[in-house]
Amino acid sequence: MPISDEIPVALGLDFGTESVRAVLIDGRGQELGVASERYRHGQIVDHLPGNDQPLPARYALQAPGDWIDSAADATRAALKQSGITADRIVGVGVDFTSCTMLPTLVDGTPLCNLDRFASTPLAWPKLWKHHGAIDQTERMNQVARQRDEAFLKRYGGIIGLEWFFPKMLETIELAPEVADAAEVWLEAGDWFVWQLVGGDAKSLPRSTCQAGYKALWSANEGYASEDYLRAVDQKLGDAAVNKMPGRMLSPGERAGNLCESMAQRLGLPSGIAVSAATIDAHSGVPGVGEAEAGTLVMVMGTSSCHMLNAKQFQSVPGIAGVVEGGILPGLYGYETGQAAVGDAFAWLLKLLNLDSFGPLAEQAMKIPAGSDGVLCLDWMNGCRTPLMDGSVKGAFTGLSLETTPAHLYRSLLEASAFGVRWIVDVLREGGIPVERFVATGGLPHHNPAVVQIYADVLASEIEVHPSEQGPAVGAAVLGMFAAGSDASGFETIGEAARAMASVAETDRLIVKPNLDDRETYDHVYRQYRELADQTVALKTADGPS
Known part of the structure; x- marks a missing residue:
């Protein structure tokens, strides 16, 4: 144009x-x-x-x-x-x-x-x-x-x-x-x-x-x-x-x-x-053109924040905050998040003394779902949702002499996805609808393996917004609206968001889940939750860190 x-x-x-x-x-x-x-x-x-x-x-x-x-x-x-x-x-x-x-x-x-x-x-x-x-x-x-x-x-x-x-x-x-x-x-x-x-x-x-x-x-x-x-x-x-x-x-x-x-x-x-x-992270919601309830927008970077607009208020244990109009006017904004995502991947890269994830990611995606029994708890910087506890620690279990760096990486990817699944379960069990998923930020573009694993674990499609600058675009939407309708032509933030950031149906990038792995991931997810429970119990038994 x-x-x-x-x-x-x-x-x-x-x-x-x-x-x-x-x-x-x-x-x-x-x-x-x-x-x-x-x-x-x-x-x-x-x-x-x-x-x-x-x-x-x-x-x-x-x-x-x-x-x-x-x-x-x-x-x-x-x-x-x-x-x-x-x-x-x-x-x-x-x-x-x-x-x-x-x-x-x-x-x-x-x-x-x-x-x-x-x-x-x-x-x-x-x-x-x-x-x-x-x-x-x-x-x-x-x-x-x-x-x-x-x-x-x-x-x-x-x-x-x-x-x-x-x-x-x-x-x-x-x-x-x-x-x-x-x-x-x-x-x-x-x-x-x-x-x-x-x-x-x-x-x-x-x-x-x-x-x-x-x-x-x-x-x-x-x-x-x-x-x-x-x-x-x-x-x-x-x-x-x-x-x-x-x-x-x-x-x-x-x-x-x-x-x-x-x-x-x-x-x-x-x-x-x-x-x-x-x-x-909240800026990522208007930044991907979302102005309706029910869409979980995942802003994925060093950490990840997940924002969801809903029409009703519910007190949901473990949710980081519910603010009326906190994300967009007229809706209740629910915030959840993971304290280490890109940070955790970077930590593993440094630990393995590697320069990039390229070959490692290729090897990891060839490993079957469940990482051959290697299980990770992704709390390398504590747990934000649902525990809101920055003092808990991460873990790897199921290691053997056959474990490779690719196993560690795939299990960390899966753990990050299990963390999102837990968040979704918490929201839905609290009566808050989660109907679709949109990923934005640099990580989904630079590391497509992350989004594929997320889709597989959630057993749901994930839309990847084409802009790598979702939050920055959202900030621009807010700046445009602040200028007033005479200067911008927009009467509401929703109007500005749809005009400046939404994607035509034919241009949407949709990552589809591999449903053949659904039963495996249901089983490993239960193991992830059990490992989380055991880790919290050990921390409690040991006293404050």
């Missing part, structure tokens, strides 16, 4: 674990430019920049300057690739890993940027996969259960290790000097949008999506009560009341206009609309 100067364009910025992706897409769904830039410091897991002191176990941090530098480079590269003029861009949308959070001064300066805190790990942004708050999470859960806090019903009865308040409490207890100096606590996605639009802390835009799924917030009740937070720790309650300013905005709602300084950094015109942030 020829590019028309009359068709508006939106920029989507997708902040992942290792890099940021920028996509420019017009109102008819034509991707005009796509670019990705890695963060200079990546995941900070060994030691802080310029510091040789090893970080504690389970720490995962990032450098906030990387987010701006990489976003600027990616945006300029996408704009150059597109060949369009920047004045066609009407809106900017942002999605971000969550919960990635940080403490700042009241003007937004990250505390890690101050000389006195440059060598203090907990002054740096805590990446979503930072698992240092195990003790704090357990205490928050104990107090919530003792008090029978109503918010637990929205989160399957469990506060997650990766969430906002456990990470805040970790800093209060382990780095009190940082907590005392903090004037604002916020999600990284909100921080970046704040940088885009400027303004003071009282007006900083906070995402209802990030707060709803990761910070115990709801539209009806706000954040968890002061009484509860102070029952956990007096300083936690004080910080929640005094150090979390801002206004709550839904994804797609206009957070403000692009300020002059950031417009210059990004190479964009100032004054264009900026949407409130959304969680990266």
